[in-house]
Amino acid sequence: MYVAVKGGEQAIARSLELLAEARRGDKAVPELELAQIREQLRLGVARVMQEGSLYDEELAALAIRQAAGDMLEAIFLLRAYRTTLPRFGYTRPLDTAAMRVRRRVSGTFKDIPGGQVLGPTYDYTQRLLEFDTAPIPTTQPADTALPASMPRVLDLLDAEALIERIDPGSDPEPVDLTREPLMFPANRATRLQNLARGDEGFLLGMAYSTQRGYAENHPFAGEIRMGEVDVVICPDELGFPIEIGSITLTECQMINQFHGGNGTPPQFTRGYGLSMGEGERKAMSMALVDRALRCDELAEANQAPAQSQEFVLSHSDSVEASGFVQHLKLPHYVDFQAELSLLRTLAVQHTADADEQPLSVTTGAQA
Amino acid sequence: MDTSPHLARAQWMSLLAQADPAELAAAMDAFAPPADTAWLRPAQTGLYMLRGRIGGTGPQFNFGEITVTRCSVQVGERIGHAWVRGSQARHAELAAFADALMQDPEQAAHLRRQVIEPLRSALEERREAASRKAAASKVEFFTVVRGE
Numbered sequence: 001m002y003v004a005v006k007g008g009e010q011a012i013a014r015s016l017e018l019l020a021e022a023r024r025g026d027k028a029v030p031e032l033e034l035a036q037i038r039e040q041l042r043l044g045v046a047r048v049m050q051e052g053s054l055y056d057e058e059l060a061a062l063a064i065r066q067a068a069g070d071m072l073e074a075i076f077l078l079r080a081y082r083t084t085l086p087r088f089g090y091t092r093p094l095d096t097a098a099m100r101v102r103r104r105v106s107g108t109f110k111d112i113p114g115g116q117v118l119g120p121t122y123d124y125t126q127r128l129l130e131f132d133t134a135p136i137p138t139t140q141p142a143d144t145a146l147p148a149s150m151p152r153v154l155d156l157l158d159a160e161a162l163i164e165r166i167d168p169g170s171d172p173e174p175v176d177l178t179r180e181p182l183m184f185p186a187n188r189a190t191r192l193q194n195l196a197r198g199d200e201g202f203l204l205g206m207a208y209s210t211q212r213g214y215a216e217n218h219p220f221a222g223e224i225r226m227g228e229v230d231v232v233i234c235p236d237e238l239g240f241p242i243e244i245g246s247i248t249l250t251e252c253q254m255i256n257q258f259h260g261g262n263g264t265p266p267q268f269t270r271g272y273g274l275s276m277g278e279g280e281r282k283a284m285s286m287a288l289v290d291r292a293l294r295c296d297e298l299a300e301a302n303q304a305p306a307q308s309q310e311f312v313l314s315h316s317d318s319v320e321a322s323g324f325v326q327h328l329k330l331p332h333y334v335d336f337q338a339e340l341s342l343l344r345t346l347a348v349q350h351t352a353d354a355d356e357q358p359l360s361v362t363t364g365a366q367a
Numbered sequence: 368m369d370t371s372p373h374l375a376r377a378q379w380m381s382l383l384a385q386a387d388p389a390e391l392a393a394a395m396d397a398f399a400p401p402a403d404t405a406w407l408r409p410a411q412t413g414l415y416m417l418r419g420r421i422g423g424t425g426p427q428f429n430f431g432e433i434t435v436t437r438c439s440v441q442v443g444e445r446i447g448h449a450w451v452r453g454s455q456a457r458h459a460e461l462a463a464f465a466d467a468l469m470q471d472p473e474q475a476a477h478l479r480r481q482v483i484e485p486l487r488s489a490l491e492e493r494r495e496a497a498s499r500k501a502a503a504s505k506v507e508f509f510t511v512v513r514g515e
Contacts, residue, residue, distance in 0.1 A: 086411075094419050231433060244435060
């Protein structure tokens with residue numbers, strides 16, 4: 001049997017042209033500028049940066065335009081691009097307590113020091129399509145700015161020793177999944193890196209499953225804060241730390257019930273989510289899944305999909321998942337020929353068997 | 368920022384990196400690189416891995432990367448360095464050049480007045496404005512007293 005192994009170059013070249021044409025659309029319509037994507041599609045840009053695992057609004061905007069708005073394709077483009085850049089080093093840990101807050105809400109306490117600040121959110125919109133472009137209002141600033149740093153809401157519970165403390169301990173060097181393979185069991189730092197890169201839709205579904213009873217952990221949104229955090233590095237050439245710019249982050253601290261166990265008294269436990277840009281849904285989903293994945297550490301029954309490290313962490317990455325699902329489009333001619341000839345042989349055998357015992361087959365079907 | 372002997376330099380380097388690239392370019396317009404300027408390390412974009420802390424306070428984890436552009440320049444005897452977020456070579460070049468000039472006592476005062484201080488006030492103004500706008504959406508709860 002012969003299988004074509006060459007050919008198709010011309011067809012592929014034409015396909016790429018068609019793709020470029022289709023991406024551009026009607027040439028009578030002006031092409032999107034990157035600044036328009038960055039400014040007016042900022043939540044899409046944030047998602048591509050987060051799951052592409054690279055904070056750069058310009059590159060994310062470019063990827064979104066090139067991918068014609070297909071977020072997973074844009075994420076893939078960003079992941080591919082990052083492999084061409086040298087790694088300079090690791091930043092100092094981001095200090096989210098010093099965040100210059102633009103949004104901060106708590107689902108657990110009404111009166112929190114610093115107050116609840118709604119910021120820009122879709123939460124209070126009516127979800128009605130606005131056919132007429134309304135004039136953009138200019139927000140009248142308040143007379144006084146927010147406090148320079150907002151205390152963490154969970155510290156209120158910490159003062160009463162009703163919630164677990166999370167200290168750096170010996171501050172171990174975390175695994176870096178961009179350089180080391182994912183190994184099981186994965187510790188919490190490794191899991192959080194995986195979840196941070198993970199597909200929002202997948203994590204949202206997993207998080208939802210925990211709320212519907214597949215891993216009971218009774219969550220409350222202790223605090224969600226969004227705003228700007230300085231990025232600090234300490235280059236060898238200098239020997240002292242400097243700020244190199246600030247980035248927008250969304251942090252979610254989930255509070256979960258815990259009945260005590262493994263030598264720990266009954267207290268609230270925490271799930272943690274962190275996302276680039278205004279990524280509230282992602283940060284909340286991440287926090288719920290983070291907490292569900294702590295079942296072994298907290299001696300809870302490990303029985304739901306969201307509690308299974310291997311299930312969650314192996315299937316969270318959209319680049320891997322999309323690649324494996326979509327590779328089915330590639331030629332499997334030889335594989336399929338093998339299956340086909342096997343099936344033909346079986347079919348001939350089946351007919352021969354049926355010819356020998358026609359009555360028993362008919363009787364069996366009627367019974 | 369810690370109180371090290373490098374505090375002043377760390378502060379101006381941070382300000383140069385946090386500056387709006389267009390504002391920095393405009394402010395640096397009056398300072399042309401002298402003939403003996405040597406670009407020791409031309410602007411190069413690479414990655415830093417951002418580190419977070421579990422729960423905000425706990426052990427570190429690798430969160431995702433960020434583009435950073437670095438540049439080193441020698442002006443006379445002084446070497447200026449820059450690391451700036453993003454991929455803009457020009458921003459890093461200007462910041463490195465300004466860092467070199469700031470180490471020269473003869474130039475520092477002039478540069479501080481013309482570049483550093485205006486950048487600082489622009490940054491503070493931007494932050495103040497953003498914070499006051501956010502503060503406008505702060506919830507003012509009021510309690511309805513029921514019964515007697």
